[in-house]
Amino acid sequence: MEFGIRAWAACAAQLETQQAWQAWSRAPWLPKGDALPTLAAMAPMLRRRITALGRAALHPAYACQPGVDGIPVIFASRHGDTLRPLQMLGDLADGEPLSPTAFGLSVHNAIGALYSIDRGDPGNLQALAAGRDTVEAGVVEACSLLADGAPEVLLVHYEAPLPEAYAVFADEPECLFGWAWRVGMPQAGHPVFSLDVVGEALPAAAGATLPHGLEVLRFMLSGDTELRHAGERAGWRWLRHG
Secondary structure, three states: OEEEEEEEEEEEOOEOOHHHHHHHHHOOOOOOOOOOOOOOOOOHHHHOOOOHHHHHHHHHHHHHOOOOOOOOEEEEOOOOOOHHHHHHHHHHHOOOOOOHHHHHHHOOOHHHHHHHHHHOOOOOEEEEOOHHHHHHHHHHHHHHHHHOOOOOEEEEEEEOOOOHHHHHHOOOOOOOEEEEEEEEOOOOOOOEEEEEEEEOOOOOOOOOOOOHHHHHHHHHHHOOOEEEEEOOOOEEEEEEEO
16 A cells, blocks of 8 residues: 655644644654644534544644545544543433433544534545554555545544543553644655555554554654554554655
């Protein structure tokens, strides 16, 4: 699977510009906090439904969106919005009725759906979750859409720390972040990236300092030639060519 990245954007606390992200890629650190931009690009009536996780996903999506409608969009997140479902479980335990609005906003494609509604774009939109293979699954799907004739694909990856009740399940460093790539077929004179399966699934690597999604972004920005990842379903190798 070979592809190019036509444009990119990212969002995390204290990292609001591409220049800041480029500097971060040379000396990476784990972002802390949820002080993110206000998502001014979205209509206010929809924006008030967006959580911090949604801002982390949609700020780069708007910054990186194609100039035309109808381009496929993939939203990829391991856990999505875990806070709203946890709150609803608490309501059930207390014998309280569930809020239909809260339920609708808790499903895995809700953030992408609000993005699509705001833009009035009925194009192909998908929401993926694949454990430690989530970023790779998003790239596989994007490359498949390119092979089917899509001129570009917008890939959005985003994560947030798990609520305390689920903290025992965390298997990597956690922080609030999001990034978006406009993915296309390779072009002459521009870097080409490839993603390959290189082995069976492996245990999570110990001693990681970044969540895998940010490690992939760091690889893309830093100019490194290779990144290996131990996924749940396969071992993966990212390569930069040229």
